[in-house]
Amino acid sequence: MKYFTFIIALSALALASGCDRSNVKEQVKQDNQAAVGGWRVNFLDEFDTFNDENWQDQMIWVNNEDQCYVPNNQHNTREVSNGTLKLRVVDLGEKRPCDNMSKDGKKHHDTQYVAGRIASKNLKEFVKGKWTARLKVENSGQPGMFPAWWLLGALNNEPPVQEADETVCWPMTGSGEIDIFEHHSDGGPDHYAARTIKSLGYCDGGDWQAEMLVQSATLGEYHDYSVEWLGNDLIFRLDEVEVYRVSNDEDQFPEPLFAILNFAKINDSPMTQNWTMEVDWVKHEVWE
Template identity: 60%
Template sequence: MLIATLIVACKPKEKKDSNKNQTSSEWKVDFLDNFDKFNSNNWQDQRIWVNNETHCYVPEGEFGTREVSQGTLKLKVVDTGKPSPCDNLDKNGKQHPETQYVAGRIVSKNKKEFIKGKWTARLKLGSNGEPSMFPAWWILGAQNNESPVQEEDENICWPLKGSGEIDIFEHHGDHQKDHFTAGAIKSLGECDKGDWWSLRKGFDVTLNEYHEYSVEWEGSDLVYRVDDKEIYRNVGEGDKYPEPMFAILNFAKITDSPMSGKEWVMEVDWVKHEYK
């Protein structure tokens, strides 16, 4: 997944070693955003064309696509009703065609990046199960070479080591209501070649109610939880992600199916990272 035209000041990566304080069994929080405001020290917009998405990612919450209010972040897909030019580019520099749909996507790239540990977000959807709907909460290796490229070491293509992907929550609205998938992307050893499905599994949950979705490193395993209850585990896959990783929250529209209303919403109460 990933690209953008937004360039911001570079910040040093926050690298937390998973071996730190291994004698303690308690998780310690080293990053928490309660979304009392949009904090540019934690996040930046990402404008990118991937996965043949049919919307345009817009900056600064245009059209209400990225809004922080009443203590939560709202990321939306919005139907503007009129096709307009889109400046999002794909990996090869091709520009997205005109579209009437706009969307929000934020990343903690070069803001908050951590090695291993535990990532959690508390979120809900305003609606679910509609064709084309594709909200996601995931993490990506910090050396990923897709825009915004802001540091010299951001030169590794997805999904090679340094640019690996772990999906904590993805809802594929075309498939089923109140259903999401989670799992790692298996690298096939070449740029842009990944196995999306062999390490992934689907789960039922009431998506329009708040739940905590997390992934944590437990030894060599990746453990996925909902409301702190283990639902799935990628056995032996954790060691394949030794790099600092950053967080991504986005709401995408992935096919040409029309929206039934004017907007879709993913509401995020908080995001945090912990270590032991």
């Protein structure tokens, strides 16, 4: 998930509410599918505990983010309690050293903000299917907020590099990106972006705007945010209703992908309220 200029995207917000949700093409395909199979859950985490067979804390510096990711629920940044995961940005009140490193080997600057980021990298990785998370974000729209639920190709070469085949630069095939839910607060509260990153064919060459929807939603309430594959189409859903479809002649994302949940802070604006993304569950399904 890379930083992008969000103001341009907001012009699409009004158009999002006019999306045709009765897409005839999709309905015909789904009717045909329904006759031969259905979705089967092959991964489900309901966050009764923090399961380290499903997730690892990911310490990385990207997008020139202001916060420092910390592991093991330090400073209450990544808490599992009462059946939900809470990822937070926390203001420590004074700047402290941060050991997060960029993919280019640069060390993060000192910062007073710490946050949580978890990934299913090298633990739960799947080719295609359907990914869904049920989540909410408190106090959306505060300056600097950047919570996200997204997917990244399993051959990605960003830290931590744990397997010999993790050599592919973003966003080339093997290191592709799909953003299922991303709230960039510059546009105010109660909206999110869903997108695929269109590869321009070279390292760090990604088009953020070409395949993106900005969608309104009441972020302080739980919603199901999902993406599913239908042939070469990617279908984004909000509470099981299609809100956006990316159609391509070629398969953009043939690789296994892992899931990421994180809460970032993208500028030096002061925090005036608590920042929490609460996740009820995450699942992956396969079509059978």
